[in-house]
Amino acid sequence: MALPQAQPGQPTPGQPTSGQPTSAQPGPEGSPAPSAGLPSAPQMTLYGGAPATRRVTVRDLAAAKQRGDRWPMLTAYDALTAGVFDEAGIPVILVGDSAGNTHLGYENTVPVTMDEMAMMAGAVVRGTRRALVVADLPFGAYQASARQAFDNAVRLVKEAGVGAVKLEGGERVLPQVRLLVEAGIAVMGHLGLTPQSVHTLGGLRVQARDEAAAARLLRDAHALQEAGAFSVVLEAVPAELAAKVTAELSVPTIGIGAGPDCDAQVLVWPDMAGLTPGRTPKFVKKYADLRDVLGRAARAFADDVVAGSFPAAEHTYR
Ligand SMILES: Nc1nc(=O)c2c([nH]1)NC[C@@H]1CN(c3ccc(C(=O)N[C@@H](CCC(=O)O)C(=O)O)cc3)CN21
Numbered sequence: 001m002a003l004p005q006a007q008p009g010q011p012t013p014g015q016p017t018s019g020q021p022t023s024a025q026p027g028p029e030g031s032p033a034p035s036a037g038l039p040s041a042p043q044m045t046l047y048g049g050a051p052a053t054r055r056v057t058v059r060d061l062a063a064a065k066q067r068g069d070r071w072p073m074l075t076a077y078d079a080l081t082a083g084v085f086d087e088a089g090i091p092v093i094l095v096g097d098s099a100g101n102t103h104l105g106y107e108n109t110v111p112v113t114m115d116e117m118a119m120m121a122g123a124v125v126r127g128t129r130r131a132l133v134v135a136d137l138p139f140g141a142y143q144a145s146a147r148q149a150f151d152n153a154v155r156l157v158k159e160a161g162v163g164a165v166k167l168e169g170g171e172r173v174l175p176q177v178r179l180l181v182e183a184g185i186a187v188m189g190h191l192g193l194t195p196q197s198v199h200t201l202g203g204l205r206v207q208a209r210d211e212a213a214a215a216r217l218l219r220d221a222h223a224l225q226e227a228g229a230f231s232v233v234l235e236a237v238p239a240e241l242a243a244k245v246t247a248e249l250s251v252p253t254i255g256i257g258a259g260p261d262c263d264a265q266v267l268v269w270p271d272m273a274g275l276t277p278g279r280t281p282k283f284v285k286k287y288a289d290l291r292d293v294l295g296r297a298a299r300a301f302a303d304d305v306v307a308g309s310f311p312a313a314e315h316t317y318r
């Protein structure tokens with residue numbers, strides 16, 4: 001299988017942008033080349049069955065919706081983890097502001113800054129070759145005006161090299177979405193539980209449970225599509241509502257706690273990998289137990305050092 005090349009629209013620093021792809025290309029920034037192998041099923045699907053020779057685009061996602069193909073999205077906040085997901089065939093990687101409560105140690109997503117997002121998004125772009133990388137515009141980076149949204153989105157596109165940005169809200173962010181899309185920036189919407197509004201929502205709870213709120217969400221979804229959004233995240237909403245939105249929209253819906261009928265599903269990676277401590281939301285499925293694995297490794301290393309059994313002869317220069 002040939003490794004994909006970076007697309008001009010989403011440069012991967014250190015990668016050539018032309019020439020025949022080979023399996024011996026060095027990885028970004030001197031990291032080892034990903035192991036060559038058959039692309040996994042989701043990646044094949046996204047490319048319409050063709051080998052993955054370039055980054056996923058918003059057109060690929062539109063085509064997947066036409067075919068009725070589902071796809072997975074995961075968050076990532078660093079090059080190393082993003083590279084693992086990219087090689088696993090995850091076609092879309094979200095540099096979510098969930099980094100606030102996962103990787104940065106804040107209580108929620110509200111304190112996350114543009115500097116933090118730009119740093120993490122750049123790392124994720126450099127660590128991947130095939131995935132479409134989407135970065136969140138953090139709280140305070142777009143609500144004030146379309147101009148503010150534009151300036152900050154441009155920074156993520158030019159500085160970090162992302163292929164798209166995500167922002168939360170419906171009606172109230174339509175001017176922002178329109179301006180970004182007119183300027184050539186792909187926009188992912190986000191409706192339902194919008195964690196940046198935790199203080200006005202009064203906690204992180206399931207949204208749009210009554211008829212009026214459900215009707216409003218459906219209107220917002222249509223309005224985002226009309227404004228040019230290429231997809232819409234539906235977070236913590238009743239499955240029936242998400243199914244209705246998914247059936248009515250021509251752009252893909254990406255569910256998290258939104259039932260099985262969305263076009264795509266996203267999870268926050270430390271949740272699905274079992275790294276998040278304590279209680280996780282009901283919608284999380286734990287696919288691994290990294291907290292246990294990593295904790296064991298750390299304790300084994302500590303025990304070896306205390307016992308004097310590490311480093312052994314094979315780890316020692318003579
Ligand atoms: N680690 C992590 N995972 C996430 O999924 C996530 C974040 N962080 N940060 C940003 C938002 C916040 N999210 C959350 C966080 C908590 C619940 C939660 O506790 N939900 C309750 C629902 C209670 C109800 O209204 O019935 C639950 O029990 O699932 C939901 C979404 C999703 N996002």
Ligand SMILES: CC(C)C(=O)C(=O)O
Pocket residue numbers: 075094095096097098099109136233235256266268
């Ligand atoms: C939960 C997902 C959709 C998100 O917005 C994030 O990771 O910040």
